[in-house]
Amino acid sequence: MSILINIEDLLSGSIVEGTRMEFKKGWNPVPIMRSICAFANDFENEGSGYIIVGVDEVDGKPIRPFEGFNPTNLERVEKELVGYCNLIQPSYFPRLSLEAVDGKHVLVIWCPAGANRPYKVPDDVTAKHKSYNYRIRFRSNSIIPNDEQTTELIQLTAKIPFDDRVNTFASVTDLSKSLMREHLQETNSKLYEESEEMPLEELAEKMNLSQGAKEHLFPKNVGLLMFSRKSQEYFKGAVIELVEFPNGLENPYTEKQFEGTIQKQLIDVLAYIKTNVIKTKVIKYTDREKSDRFFNYPYDAIEEAIANAVFHRNYELQDPIEIRILPEAIEIISYNGADPSLKQTDFDKGRVRARRYRNRRIGEFLKELRLTEGRGTGIPTIVKSLADNGSPVPIFDANEPERLHFIVEIPIHPKFIEQGNNQVSDQVSDQVSDQVISIIKYCSSPKSRQEILNFLGLKNHSMNFKRNVQPLIEGGYIDYTIKENLKDRNQKYVATDFGKSVLIKIE
Template identity: 40%
Template sequence: MAIPTSIKTLLSGAVVEWARVEFKETWDAAASLKSICAFANDIDNWGGGYIVIGVQEDNGRPVYPLKGVSTDKLDAYQKNIFAKCKLLRPAYTPIIGIETYQDRQFIVIWCPGGDNRPYSSPKTMEKDNKERIHYIRKASNTVEPSDDEEKDLFNLANRVPFDDRVNHQAELADLNITLIQNYLKEIGSSLYEKSKTEDFTELCSDMNIISTLPEYVKPKNVGLMFFSMEPERFFPCTQIDIVQFPDGLGGDNIIENTFKGPIHQQLREALQFIKNSIITKKIMKSADKAEADWVFNYPYAALEEALANAVYHRAYDIREPIEVRVEKEMIEIVSFPGPDRSVTQEGLKRYRVSNRRYRNRRIGEILKELHLTEGRNTGFGKILRALEENGSPKPEFETDDAHSYFISRVFVHKAFLKNDEVDDKQKGAEKEPKKGAEKEPKKGAERKQDILYRMAENPAITQVKLMEEFGLTRKQVQRVIKELREAGLLEREGSNRSGKWIVKR
């Protein structure tokens, strides 16, 4: 059975992080069974991991020349792996493949995050051992969990991430073989050649994009997101909306473009549109040197990473699209909900984020295979570097206390602002009032009252609808809602998706 990536990818560490790969020169059940258990527990929702047998390692990196596994040991190793995995509780069987690289053979054990965690493994291989441990991964190590980590692991029981769940409304026919083959060919998987002759159900099973019960074959959500022609049939509003306001938020001219389809295709198409229609270059000559300088209104690399992160981290069970709002002075990328609770607002302001747990472990894995997103917690760094190299202002990242939304805000390069706009910004900064001295103008108070009346008329109205009707940004709408709630004039009943507003008179 083949693995859904290439051996070259695993050895390079360019896509699958080293923390998710363990190299072993030979099969050692006493050590490797614990790692299989840890990858299956997948406490941080990374997507499990891989054990590559036949590779000597030094500080977690492969040592060249590669040794490989001798042909006479391949069969015995595989049989022993299957036998020892029967010691895991509850039952868990990884996917084992034989891969050839540089004329040598390797055994790759793919251990996806399990559906029935927590899993335990015997502490030792001794016959009289009765102690079992719920092993977990910490960085690149397999360790015994602390008391708090073990509680956390039990809290995750039966909480399979949404992208890895079986979709009971879909059928196997909703998965498209052409999309699957294009993906396998692009990432260089050995499954590509097998896909031409292998049974379609077996192929999907090898990729772990369908349920594993032989009597009940259904696609998983991740399979439908990437390999269905119309994922919006199963996940409404799975799309990217690019909305341009060439005359400003108060203007009548609004240009909308919507991108649908498999999520990696819509991401690529939206990025191509941004590159062709949004990003522009300006050449500036200086009197003190012969060479001309040129800058972009927005560096493509920064927008690419911000939008890819939105696709990676959004919740696909929430019926809200990703929205890219192109205004005169900035681009806002809005997605729902916000980041994990471990991400703080203070951390966002300082650009220091360490996401403990990822919402979409399988989506992230496939996007990385396609080189559409960076590794763990590296997105902010890439955005900051791209903006700095272009001479652009620093970005803003925003969420609320409830972590109900996330905004990445990238500002236009000053060379693309009119002189009077630059002057106004500078004057505004000089005259910024001290804290506590701000007074809300009458216009703001009237607008707040109008929004309150609108909520009373339509308690189910969404923030997006309020933005459209009043020509406001999401941040402005959320600020008004927050002030109304603090004043005791407004309450929210129910969830963000199906709840309603209660206006108090």
């Protein structure tokens, strides 16, 4: 069975953090079984772990050329692994995938977080007399926990994060095979091709989106949130509400609600903000050639703040994520607040590391789609992108001591408030981003989807189209050439009269 992400992405460390990966030059069951047990315990709710056999490493980085794993040994290793996994208490079985890279094969052992932690494993699975210990991950090592950590691990018994729990009120048939395959295609997983003729139930099991015996098989909450067309039937509050207050917190205001799978909501709301909210300003000076260019809100800060809200919110509550567009700030509000281990002083310093993730599976999938970054980088990214743009510092409100909500306030750049700067000889300010302008110009004559995405330097994937082109259609900047059949194989896109008028206005 293939893993859910591309092997090169896994090896690069761009999607999976180093603490969740181990490289082994060869098949060595003693340390490998310790690590399997540690990944199964998932002490900090980080998500799946990966052990790559056939790859040597230095300081946690893979060394090329790879040693490789001989495929003829796969059957023997599989049999040995089953025997060793039966020694884990309670039994736990990871998933194996033989992956081709650099003209060789490597064996990937995918270790999803276990549903029956805590797990113990023999210190030496090959020894005649075995001594058992718990194992947890500490940085990049699989260690025996101390007394305090052991107590905490035991307290995690049956405490499965909400997104990884089975939903007995739903059916596996509520999952959408096409949405699942769309994710696999976007992540360039080998499983995409393998799943074409695969039954829905089998694909759900291979993506770890279901659990139970064949006659009592149920989907997990993460599957309903991310791969079902009925998400809001089961999670009515799992939506994003965007409200624009042009005159502050008073009438008039406009509301827009984003529904569907949570990754679709995230992509759609970011596209809307990028097209309709973010503005660029260029200030040219009379005494120097170089001009200043900045944004009312840097996109990277907005993207990270909203992605964090989607990642970390409490999906057991009925409260939606709220985004308020105010005259001088954008507020992102998520309910049930930040993890209790995170203090207001941590946010004030701009350095925050979650003690234990609330939604480990959602985090995995969002990282695979590159919609959120690695561990602990969200707050620093927001702070840095605002500083690089010359904007005021963000405000983080942890709502202590009640901790009922968490607010990120992104202030507007002061130059979008100031008037009458006498150094300015020419100012250009518009709601249209540079990318939107370039696409409108490019589509002055009809262009196909592939041509537009190639022009943007992107792969011809549906998610890239939804994220970068669909908002221009919805905004009226470009339109279909074949309107009677939007899915026609000869469909192209051309700039509208409105789009052309925008270009004239800018020029």
